[in-house]
Amino acid sequence: MLKERWNDAAGGFHPASAPDFLPLERLREVQLRRLRAVVQRAYDHVDLVRQRMQEKDITPQDIRDLSDIAHLPFTTKADLRDTYPFGLFASPMGEIVRLHASSGTTGKPIVVAYTREDLEVWAEVMTRTFASCGLHRGDIVQNAFGYGLFTGGLGAHYGAEALGATVIPVSGGNTERQLMVMQDFNVTAMCATPSYFLHILDRAADMGIDLRDLPLHTGVFGAEPWSDAMRRRIEMEAGIRAYDIYGLSEIIGPGVASECSEQHGLHIFEDHFYPEVIDPDTGEPLPDGVEGELVLTTLSKQAMPILRYRTRDITRIIPETCACGRTTRRFQRVGRRSDDMFIIRGVNVFPSQVEAALLQVEGTLPHYQIILTRDNGLDQMTVEVEVTPEVFSDQVRALEDVRAALAKAIEHILGIRVGLRLVEPRSLARSEGKARRVIDRRDI
Amino acid sequence: MKLQQISVFLENRSGHLAEPLDLLAREGINILGLSLADTAEFGILRLIVRDWGRAESLLREAGWVVKLTEVVPVDVEDHPGGLAAVLRSAGEADLKIEYMYAFSLRHPGRAALIFRFAEPDRAVAHLTRAGFRVLEAEPLLAAVE
Numbered sequence: 001m002l003k004e005r006w007n008d009a010a011g012g013f014h015p016a017s018a019p020d021f022l023p024l025e026r027l028r029e030v031q032l033r034r035l036r037a038v039v040q041r042a043y044d045h046v047d048l049v050r051q052r053m054q055e056k057d058i059t060p061q062d063i064r065d066l067s068d069i070a071h072l073p074f075t076t077k078a079d080l081r082d083t084y085p086f087g088l089f090a091s092p093m094g095e096i097v098r099l100h101a102s103s104g105t106t107g108k109p110i111v112v113a114y115t116r117e118d119l120e121v122w123a124e125v126m127t128r129t130f131a132s133c134g135l136h137r138g139d140i141v142q143n144a145f146g147y148g149l150f151t152g153g154l155g156a157h158y159g160a161e162a163l164g165a166t167v168i169p170v171s172g173g174n175t176e177r178q179l180m181v182m183q184d185f186n187v188t189a190m191c192a193t194p195s196y197f198l199h200i201l202d203r204a205a206d207m208g209i210d211l212r213d214l215p216l217h218t219g220v221f222g223a224e225p226w227s228d229a230m231r232r233r234i235e236m237e238a239g240i241r242a243y244d245i246y247g248l249s250e251i252i253g254p255g256v257a258s259e260c261s262e263q264h265g266l267h268i269f270e271d272h273f274y275p276e277v278i279d280p281d282t283g284e285p286l287p288d289g290v291e292g293e294l295v296l297t298t299l300s301k302q303a304m305p306i307l308r309y310r311t312r313d314i315t316r317i318i319p320e321t322c323a324c325g326r327t328t329r330r331f332q333r334v335g336r337r338s339d340d341m342f343i344i345r346g347v348n349v350f351p352s353q354v355e356a357a358l359l360q361v362e363g364t365l366p367h368y369q370i371i372l373t374r375d376n377g378l379d380q381m382t383v384e385v386e387v388t389p390e391v392f393s394d395q396v397r398a399l400e401d402v403r404a405a406l407a408k409a410i411e412h413i414l415g416i417r418v419g420l421r422l423v424e425p426r427s428l429a430r431s432e433g434k435a436r437r438v439i440d441r442r443d444i
Numbered sequence: 445m446k447l448q449q450i451s452v453f454l455e456n457r458s459g460h461l462a463e464p465l466d467l468l469a470r471e472g473i474n475i476l477g478l479s480l481a482d483t484a485e486f487g488i489l490r491l492i493v494r495d496w497g498r499a500e501s502l503l504r505e506a507g508w509v510v511k512l513t514e515v516v517p518v519d520v521e522d523h524p525g526g527l528a529a530v531l532r533s534a535g536e537a538d539l540k541i542e543y544m545y546a547f548s549l550r551h552p553g554r555a556a557l558i559f560r561f562a563e564p565d566r567a568v569a570h571l572t573r574a575g576f577r578v579l580e581a582e583p584l585l586a587a588v589e
Contacts, residue, residue, distance in 0.1 A: 387453045387486075387509045394451035394488060394513045394560065395542055396481045422486050424455050426507050 014131035014163060016124050019271045020326040027327060028066060030271050034299035036063050039072065042305040045090035048083060049073070049307060069274065069297060070285050074308045077110065080250060085111040091303040101149040102249040102348065109149070112249050113303035119158070121300055125255035125269045126159020132258045132267065132326075133220050133243040135189050137164030140215075142181055144192040144200075145223070145346075146172040151253025152223050152346060156191045159255065165189070172196060175203045182214060189218040193346045194226040194234065194242070195442075198377025201237050212239035220245055222254055223346035224379075225335055227443070231263075244333055250309055251296050257331065265318040265330030272300050275329060276308070277317055288317040294331060312341060342438055344372060344379045347416050351437040354383060357409035361402070362391060369428045374442040382419035383410060386428055446514045446564055447581045448496045452489040453509040456482055464489060467506055473499050476585065477558055479545035492547065492558065494585045514564045517547060517584055519577035522555040530557070530576060537570045539563065547584075556584065 022030070040060040042049040052073035053059065062068060080088060089096065097116050101109035114122065135141065141160040145152030153171055160167045170181055172192075178200055181187065190197065197219060204211055219234060222245035234242045246266050247254035256273050257266035268275045273296050277286045280293040294311045298304075313334040322330055341350050351370060359365050367386040372379060383406070391402045399422065407420035452464050461480070468475065468491075477492035493499045496512070503510045520526040534541060540562035547556040556579060561567035568578050 389509055389511065392451070392453050392509045392511050394449065394490060394511055396483060396488060399453075399486065399488070400483070422453075424453060424507075425509055427455065 014127060014136060016127040016162070017131045019269070020128060020132070020267060020328050022271070022327055024327055027271060031274055031299060032066050034271070035066065035069060035274060035297065036060065038297070038299055038301065038305045039063050039307065041090055041302070042307055046088055046305070048079060048088065049305075066274075069276065069308065072297075072307050074283065074295070074310050075250075075306050076310045077250070077312075080110040081108065084108050086113070088304055088306070089113050090305050091115050096303050100151045100154075100249055100253065102151070110250065112151070112253075115302040117300075117302050118252070118304075121272055122155060122252050122255055123158040123162040125252065125272060126155055127162040128269055129245050129255055129258040130160055130163045130165065130189075130220065132260045132324075133189075133218055133245070134241065134261060135160075135163060135165055135218060135220075139163075139165040139188045139218075140168065140186055141165045141189045141191060142168045142170055142178070142185070142187040144170055144172050144178060144190060144196060145254075150346065151247070151249045152191075152193075155247070155253035155255055156220070160191075175200055176207070179204055179207065179209055182211075182216060183209065186215050188215050189220065190216060190240075191220045193223045194221040194230055195224060195345065195374065195377060195379045197221060197234060197238075197242075198230070198374075200377075201234070202376045211237065216240055219243065222246060224343040225333075227335070228333075229443075246334065248296075248309075248311060250306060251298055252301070256296065260322065260324040260326060262322055262324050265322070265332055267322065267324075267326050267328045267330050270328050272298065274299055275317065275331065277315070277331075280310075280312075280314070288319045288329070291316040291332075294334070340438060342370075342372065342440065344381050345416055347414060349381070349414055349416075353413050354410055357413050358383075358385065358406060361405050361409050362388065366391075367425070367428050368437070370438045372438065372440045372442050379442060380419060381416070382421060383407075384421045384423045384428060386425045387422050388425070446568065447492060447517050447558070447584070449513045449515045449558070449560070450491045450493065450496055450500055450503065451511045451513060452491070452503060454487040454489055456485050456487050461487075461489065464503055464506075464508055467502060468493070468499055471498075471502055473502075477545065477547040479543070479558075481543065490545075513560065516559045516561055516564050516567055516571075517556050517579040517581070518559055518571060519579050520555050520557055522553050526555065527557060530559075530571070533571065533574045533576065534559075534561075534567065537566075537574075539567045539570060 043060045058071050095115045096113045098114040101111050143156050145156050147153030157167055157169055217240050219240050219242040231242045243259045245254055245258045247256040257268040259266050276295040277292040278295050286292040294313045294315050296309050298306045315331040315334050318330040341348055366388050369384045371382045393399055403420055403422055410418050454460055473493050475491055479490045481488045500510050518530055520530055542560040544559045547558050571578055
């Protein structure tokens, strides 16, 4: 079903991809050198890191081996929130050329910074991402990741340009225009969240457009978890190869890891991002092959070096070597997380954010539940809130106002549209102790 | 002069309306007046019963969200234009009517209407002055039993 595709003499290899194929001893040398430098940099310029290392009675000189990384303190999302906005920066503003932000837990976003050198690394790892997905010069890339504070749009943009591909910065939304561009500009590759691409597929079907008739041959999908079943559907209905890519703003944005032609696990660009898998409860490192929480250390970041970031993503390192020839380690596609965070339309959402909004409107926290569904390929979030005597009214308009105020408060904090339904008291399930806050019916 | 109306929050699901009404029926509470406001997702059941205090606590204990509101029962002539006269008078006094519904009063030639005014006290004063009969709660409730 997959389309025949044009290949140039390089056979999908791009010079930027060379580090993916380093002999392991060489790769470990590079990693150790960079690790020592980044620890020194963070120790010298970031108060929080120096404080924590002093508490553990360690200095940058104690990092003699890669395994010594386990002595370093973790960094969590809360640390980024607590030091909002610039507290973890290691460069003066004069050297910082870009800021991005992503959603945080309290309504305040998390701010991340890049020096010019950081942007070059970012473009490099995204170039390696696209090369790993089989793209090269001559490809026409429609980038439907959102441009703006979100790292997806610009991250993919500069990577595709550095690859030598032709980039169409269409950004997210306006599905009919996406389809017009795809058809008229002979687009060969598409970057999007997988749920948005499914939405495009459904819209195309409504409009009588069969993506299999178009030159489109590759999809580069990320920013949210998606299943193998969803991949099969996309590949069948669009007649493309669909690749999973991985990244997070705290580390760099997209470009932390990417699938290769084997589509079996994501290779980590580990000369820039050092991976560990730990037991999420004890924090102890786990051997390769054992499932746990992915922890990442930026090895070359200047503006915002991050040591041992707790991603909350549950995965395992795949110990076997990959048939594609890359020597970099792979991890299994991420399907779940160790906290209650979920990702919808590329936005990280914590139930605590929804709680903050409900509290703001009602004064006290009502019982609520978050329902995630996928309608026509697009993720939908509905919050069901039990009506309390305090907000109940005999007038429809007053209740509609409450409903609208709750929806608006949540949308204001999350930045995405949500549905809000008022439900009867005691209609939401209570389990012992902890209520089940998120019902995910997205079938991923 | 004013009547306590019980409002109950209901989700808009089929068969759902019967539950609170069954509860009241089991306790021998007769529904004297009723209106249902509904949207696509929820409804508000409004009830007039004689023993509103007991009905309210029964519903509350059974887990329903309940609210008591003062409404004004107005006696109108049961012929064309009877209601229009009340509405015209209320409009002239700039009395805001949130909603209204009919009450099952069985006096020949008379009808009772339940009004939910934004300002019930001012409404009672004005309508009385304008010559309308605002009904007393007790005789009204007794009349329908």
